[in-house]
Amino acid sequence: MDIRPLTAVATKPERSAVDGVLGSPTSGWDGGEFDEESGRVARGGRSARERRHLLLPALHALREAHGWISPGGLGYVCERLTIPPADAYGVASFYALLPTEPRPETVVHACDDIVCRTAGAEIAIAELEAAGTSVLRSPCLGRCETAPARMLDEVGSPFRSDLASDPPGLPQDPESLRLLHRVGTVDPESLEDYEAHGGLTALRRAAELGADGVLDELRRSNLRGRGGAAFPVAAKWSGTRGAPGETKHVIANGDESEPGTFKDRVLMEGDPFAVLEGLLIAAAVTGASHAWVYVRTEYPEAGERLRRAAEVLRAAGVAPDVSIEVRIGAGAYICGEETSLFASIEGYRGEPRQKPPFPTISGLFSQPTAINNVETLVAVLDIVNRGGDAFAAEGTAESTGPRLFSVSGAVGTPGVYEVPFGVLLGDLIDLAGGVEGELGAILLGGAAGSFVGPDALGMPLTLEDTSAAGATLGSGAVVVFDDATDFGDVVRRIAAFFRDESCGKCVPCRIGTVRQEEALIRLGSGSSGRVDDELRLLSDVDAVMTDASICGLGRTAASAVRSSLRLGLPGVVA
Numbered sequence: 052m053d054i055r056p057l058t059a060v061a062t063k064p065e066r067s068a069v070d071g072v073l074g075s076p077t078s079g080w081d082g083g084e085f086d087e088e089s090g091r092v093a094r095g096g097r098s099a100r101e102r103r104h105l106l107l108p109a110l111h112a113l114r115e116a117h118g119w120i121s122p123g124g125l126g127y128v129c130e131r132l133t134i135p136p137a138d139a140y141g142v143a144s145f146y147a148l149l150p151t152e153p154r155p156e157t158v159v160h161a162c163d164d165i166v167c168r169t170a171g172a173e174i175a176i177a178e179l180e181a182a183g184t185s186v187l188r189s190p191c192l193g194r195c196e197t198a199p200a201r202m203l204d205e206v207g208s209p210f211r212s213d214l215a216s217d218p219p220g221l222p223q224d225p226e227s228l229r230l231l232h233r234v235g236t237v238d239p240e241s242l243e244d245y246e247a248h249g250g251l252t253a254l255r256r257a258a259e260l261g262a263d264g265v266l267d268e269l270r271r272s273n274l275r276g277r278g279g280a281a282f283p284v285a286a287k288w289s290g291t292r293g294a295p296g297e298t299k300h301v302i303a304n305g306d307e308s309e310p311g312t313f314k315d316r317v318l319m320e321g322d323p324f325a326v327l328e329g330l331l332i333a334a335a336v337t338g339a340s341h342a343w344v345y346v347r348t349e350y351p352e353a354g355e356r357l358r359r360a361a362e363v364l365r366a367a368g369v370a371p372d373v374s375i376e377v378r379i380g381a382g383a384y385i386c387g388e389e390t391s392l393f394a395s396i397e398g399y400r401g402e403p404r405q406k407p408p409f410p411t412i413s414g415l416f417s418q419p420t421a422i423n424n425v426e427t428l429v430a431v432l433d434i435v436n437r438g439g440d441a442f443a444a445e446g447t448a449e450s451t452g453p454r455l456f457s458v459s460g461a462v463g464t465p466g467v468y469e470v471p472f473g474v475l476l477g478d479l480i481d482l483a484g485g486v487e488g489e490l491g492a493i494l495l496g497g498a499a500g501s502f503v504g505p506d507a508l509g510m511p512l513t514l515e516d517t518s519a520a521g522a523t524l525g526s527g528a529v530v531v532f533d534d535a536t537d538f539g540d541v542v543r544r545i546a547a548f549f550r551d552e553s554c555g556k557c558v559p560c561r562i563g564t565v566r567q568e569e570a571l572i573r574l575g576s577g578s579s580g581r582v583d584d585e586l587r588l589l590s591d592v593d594a595v596m597t598d599a600s601i602c603g604l605g606r607t608a609a610s611a612v613r614s615s616l617r618l619g620l621p622g623v624v625a
Contacts, residue, residue, distance in 0.1 A: 057122050057123070057125065057126030057129070057136050058126075059121065059122035059123035059126055060123050060126075061121075061123040061124050061126065061127035062117070062121075062123065062124075064116050064117065065113055065116060065117055065121065065123060065124040065127060066082075066127055067116070068112040068113055068115070068116035068117070068124075069082075069109050069112055069113065069124070069127055069128055069131060071112060072105060072108045072109045072112045073102070073105055073109060073131050073132070076130075076131060080096070080099075080133075081099055081130060081131050081132075081133070082127055082130040082131045096133055099131070099132055099133045100132070100133055100134075102132055103132055103134060103397065103398040104396055104397050104398050104416075105132065105398065106128065106132060106134065106139065106142060106398035107142070107378070107379075107381060107395065107396075107398060108378070108379075109128045109131070109132070110125075110128065110142070110143055110149050110381070111149075111379060111381065113125075113128070114148075114149055114150065115206075115207070115208065115209060116206075116207065117206065118150070118153070118154055118156060118206035119150040119151065119152060119153050119154055120143045120149055120150065120151050121153075125139055125140060125143065125151075132398075134398075141400055142398065142399060142400055145383065145400040145401060145554075146380075146381030146382050146383050146401075147381070147382035147383065148160075148204075148210075148348050148349075148381045148382030149381050149382070154185070154204075155185040156205065156206045157184075157185065157203070157204070157205045157206075158185045158186070158187055158203075158204040158205075159179055159184050159185065159186050159187070159201050159202070159203060159204070159213065160186075160187050160188075160189040160192070160201065160202040160203075160204060160349075161175065161176045161179065161186050161187070161188060161189060161199070161200075161201050162188075162189045162190070162191060162192045162194075162198070162199060162200040162201065163176065163188045163189070163199075163544075164189075164190050164191040164192075164310045164544065164548065165191070165310050165311065165494070165498065165530060165541050165544055165545060166191070166195040166198050166310070166311055166459045166460055166530055167191075167192075167195070167198040167199040167200055168199075168540070168541070168544060169198075169460060169461070169532065169536060169541070170198035170199050171198075171199055172198070172199040175199045175201075176188070187204075189202065189349075190308070190310065190384065190548055190551070190552070191308065191309070191310035191311065191312075192212075192349045193307055193308070193312065193313045193316050193347070193349055193350060194212065194313060194316075195311055195312075195313055195457065195459035195460075195465060195530075196219060196313065196457075196459055196465040196466045196467075197219070198459065198465075200212075201213040202349060202351075209351055209355070210348055210349070210351040211351050211352070212351065212352060219466060220235045221234055221235050221317075221466065221467065222464045222466040222467075222468065222482075222483070223468060223469065223482075228453075228469045229433050229453055229469070230318070230426065230429050230430060230433065230453055230455060230469050231317070231318070231321075231322075231455070231467070231469050232248075233245070233248050233249075233250075233321070233322045233325065234317060234318070234321030234322050235321060236248070237250075237321075237322065239320065239321055239322060239323055239324075239356050239360075240356065240359055240360070240363075242324060242360075242363045242364070242367060245322075245324040245325075249436075250324055250325065250328065251324075251328060251369070252436060253328060253329075253332060253431070253432040253433075253435040253436050254328050254331055254332055254335075254369070254370070256435050256436060257332045257335055257336070257435050258335070260435070262292060262335065262336045262337075262338075265332065265335075265336050265435060266285055266288060266289055266292075266336060267439070268434050268435060268438060268439035269284050269285035269288065269431070269434060269439060270285040270439065271438070271439025271440050271442075271443060272285075272434045272439035272440075272442040272443050272451060272452065273439075273443055273448070273449070273451045274427070274430055274431070274434060274439075274442065274451065274452065275450075275451075275514070276423060276424055276427050277424045277426035277427045277430065277454065277455070277527065278304060278387075278423075278424030278426075278427065278526060279309070279424075279496070279499070279523075279524075279525045279526050279603075280603075281514055281524075284423065284427060284431070287411060287421050287423070288333060288336050288337050288421050290409075290411035290412075290421075291337040291338075291339070291410075291411045291419045291420065291421040292336060292337045292338055294411055294412050294419035295419075296418055296419050298340060298341070298416075298418050299337055299338055299339040299340065299341070299418060299419045299420065299421075300339050300341045300342070300343060300414060300415045300416070300418060300419070300420040300421075301330055301333040301334045301337055301339045301341075301342050301343070301420070301421045301422070301423075302330075302342075302343045302344070302345060302392070302415065302420060302421070302422040302423070303326055303327075303329075303330050303342075303343070303344040303345070303422075303423060303424075303425055303428055304345055304387065304389065304392060304422055304423065304424050304425065305319055305326075305344055305345055305346040305347065305350070305353065305357075305425050306345050306346070306347045306380050306386050306387040306392060307347060307350070307387070307425070307526070308347055308349075308383075308384040308386075308387050309384075309387070309496075309497035309498065309499060309525065309526040309528060310497050310498040310528070310530075310545075310548065311457060311459055311460075311494065311497045311498070311528035311529075311530040312457045312497050312526040312527060312528040313457045313459075313467065314426060314455040314456070314457045314467045314526075314527055315424065315425035315426055316350050316353055317467045318425050318426060318429055318455075319346065319350065319353035319354075319356065319357055319425060320350075320352050320353045320356055322429070323353070323356045323357045323359075323360040324360050324363075324364070325428075325429050325432060326344065326357065326360075326425055326428055326429060327342075327344070327357070327360055327361060327364060327375060328432060329423075329427075329428030329429055329430075329431045329432055330342045330344065330375070330428055331364075331369070331370045331373060331375075332428075332431055332432075332435065333421055333423065333428065333431070334370070334373045335370070335373075337419075337421050339373065339419075339420075339421070340372060340373055340374065341373070341374050341376070342373050342374065342375045342376070343375075343376050343377075343378060343396065343415070344357050344361075344375070344376070344377045344378070345378050345379075345380060345386070345392050345395070345396065346377060346378070346379055346380065347379075347380045347382075347386075347387075348379055348380050348381055348382050349382070354377060354379050357377045358377045361375040361376070361377055378395075378396055380395060380401075381395075383395070383401045383552070383554075384548075384552035384604070385401050385402070385403065385552060385553075385554045385602070385604055386401040388403050388602045388603055388604065389410055389414075389422045390403045390404040390406065390410070390414075390602070391403045391404075391554070391602070392422070393410070393414055393415045393416075393420070396415060397415070397416060400554070401554065402554045402556045403554070403556065403601050403602035403604075405601065410422060426455050426527075430442075430452060430453075433452070433453075434452075445471045445472070446471050446472030446473050446513070447472060447473050447511075447513050447515070449513065449514055449515045450472035450473065450513035450514045450515065451472060452471075452472060453469050453470065453471055453472070454469070454470060454471070454472050454512070454524075454527065455467055455468070455469055455527055456468050456470065456479060456512070456527045456528075456529050457526075457527055457528050457529065458479065458480070458482075458483040458529045458531070459528075459529070459530055459531070460530045460531040460532055461486055461487045461488055461490075461531045461532055461533040461536075462480060462483040462484050462485065462486060462487060462531050463483065463484020463485055463487060464483050464484035465483065466483065468482055468483060470482070470512075472512065472513050472514075473511045473512065473513050474511070474512055475508065475509055475510065475511055475512070476493065476495075476503075476507055476508050476509070476510050476511075476512055476529075477508030477509060479512065479529065480493075480508070480529070480531060483531075486531060486533065487533065488533035488534065488535060489533055489534040489535075490505045490508075490531070490532075490533065490534065491532045491533050491534040491535070491536050491538070491620075492504055492505075492532050492536075492538065492615075492618060492620055493507065493529060493530065493531050493532070494528070494529075494530040494532070494611065495517065495522050495523060495524060495525065495528070495529060496522070496523045496524055496525025496526060496527075496528055496610075497525055497526050497528035497530070498545045498548050498549065498611060499523075499525055499526075499603070499604075499607035499608070499610060499611070500522065500523050500524075500525045500526075500528065500607075500610060500611060501521065501522040501523060501610050501611060501613075501614035502611060502614040502615050502618055502620060503520070503522055503614070503618075504618050507520065507522075510522075512524060521614070522614070523610070537622045538615060538620035538621055538622045538623055539571075539575040539620075539621075539622030539623045539624075539625070540622065542571060542611065542612055542615045542620070542622075542623050543568065543571050543572060543575060545611045545612065546564070546567050546568040546571050546612060547568055549564045549567070549568075549604065549608040550564040550565055550567075550568050552604065553604060553605070553608075554604075556601060557599070557600055557601040557602075557605060559595045559596045559598075559599040559600045559605055560596055560600045560601070560602075560604060560605030560608065563592045563595055563596040563600075563605065563608065563609075564596070564605070564608050566588070566592050567589060567592050567593075567596075567608065567609060567612060570585050570588050570589050570592070571589075571612065571623070573585055574586075574623065574624045574625065575622065575623065575624070575625055576625060577625035582624060586616065586624075589609075589612065589613075589616070592609065593609035593612070593613055596608050596609055597609060
């Protein structure tokens with residue numbers, strides 16, 4: 052590793068931006084001036100290295116102030132945190148939204164992923180480029196209900212969503228809902244308004260029940276994670292609580308990057324105090340003293356509202372023994388995987404780690420950690436307030452309670468819908484205004500999910516029923532395509548997405564995602580002439596990625612491709 056200091060010098064604005072995150076330097080050894088003593092004696096190296104977790108916030112500050120991570124700015128960060136330049140560059144270059152080369156002062160990140168490309172993304176991008184706008188194509192920005200989506204990146208300003216109009220409100224009456232009932236009706240920046248609508252009652256009730264009482268209600272509820280893995284929440288929290296160690300962490304995973312998924316964004320933007328209340332209950336139950344919220348960069352409004360909510364709770368003296376910190380990602384789908392998220396917070400490349408040890412024993416900073424999806428934490432409030440039995444009375448024995456679905460694509464009213472587990476797929480689509488045109492196929496679970504055909508409209512949306520059908524609910528994405536869709540284009544875009552988002556740590560995923568895309572391109576163009584050979588190759592690649600990849604990205608990278616071939620979707624094979 053290159054440990055030589057960079058010769059480029061940081062500008063004054065760059066130094067100010069970094070100092071705003073790290074504080075002013077105290078000696079020449081951390082970016083300040085050398086005096087007679089510090090010129091001969093180095094102090095504070097260990098304490099500086101313990102602050103490595105501030106690397107990503109410092110890089111964000113550089114990008115916002117200067118537009119990119121310059122060698123001088125990077126060198127100054129390395130001085131402040133005593134990180135070798137090659138190491139820090141490896142982190143910066145890992146993330147799509149931390150440019151290490153100069154960019155124009157204004158850049159539009161335009162989504163061309165599976166939902167937006169069927170909603171006219173290519174036309175919109177062509178119009179922007181014709182007008183002289185600097186455009187970067189982007190994977191899903193999590194605003195599928197307003198497709199095609201864009202995000203503005205301007206020097207001197209935080210990222211912000213570029214909305215042609217105000218985002219649509221909830222498509223359902225909030226008074227009939229339990230997870231979304233405050234969204235759109237409560238001021239998301241007012242703790243007083245939040246409390247007036249039932250906020251903090253669950254936190255107080257949890258204090259009355261005690262940790263064992265809350266765990267008992269969670270077991271009765273059979274709440275399972277809403278992020279895709281569906282792990283029982285009671286088991287996760289109980290494991291973290293019982294793990295040895297004085298310092299423990301709880302994390303809300305708001306890195307919602309699955310194409311076609313945007314339910315957690317709606318919760319974080321519309322009801323941020325609820326997300327934090329659920330997180331504080333998790334901290335009380337597990338014995339954690341540190342609470343974190345990790346939000347993807349592409350959700351700037353959500354990140355800002357959560358930061359303000361954390362400050363308001365702190366000022367109000369709510370759970371004073373628990374620190375709350377909001378961390379912003381930097382454009383990496385892989386960081387939605389829990390161990391990659393830990394690495395990102397710690398200041399490393401967001402690459403997954405082998406399990407075991409599991410996070411409940413060795414998670415963030417190698418300390419016991421409970422990490423949950425945003426929707427999962429909000430569901431905890433309902434369980435604590437009404438009781439686990441009342442929650443479990445809705446849905447099925449294995450799939451309990453209400454569930455949020457992100458419905459987009461060829462439907463009349465795209466949006467986030469709250470329905471009981473067990474609702475029929477066709478009824479959910481009817482709730483979203485029905486199919487516009489003739490139904491071609493439905494993608495369940497986003498890019499990591501599976502296509503199903505019109506014959507699946509009668510399938511109950513439960514964990515057990517979708518599994519039996521060879522599909523998955525995953526993140527709750529439901530993307531509807533009409534029969535005029537070029538499915539070859541959609542499937543190739545999914546393959547390109549996984550190729551781009553693979554972190555490259557393990558060979559099956561690093562090589563397999565590339566070979567998968569190459570085979571699909573040949574099949575779609577009709578240039579191969581050996582269709583059976585290409586299909587066998589895809590099957591082999593699928594098997595290796597599914598069986599041998601380190602994390603869920605590689606294991607699910609072929610799911611949508613496999614299902615598209617099984618259904619014979621038009622355009623995938625020319």
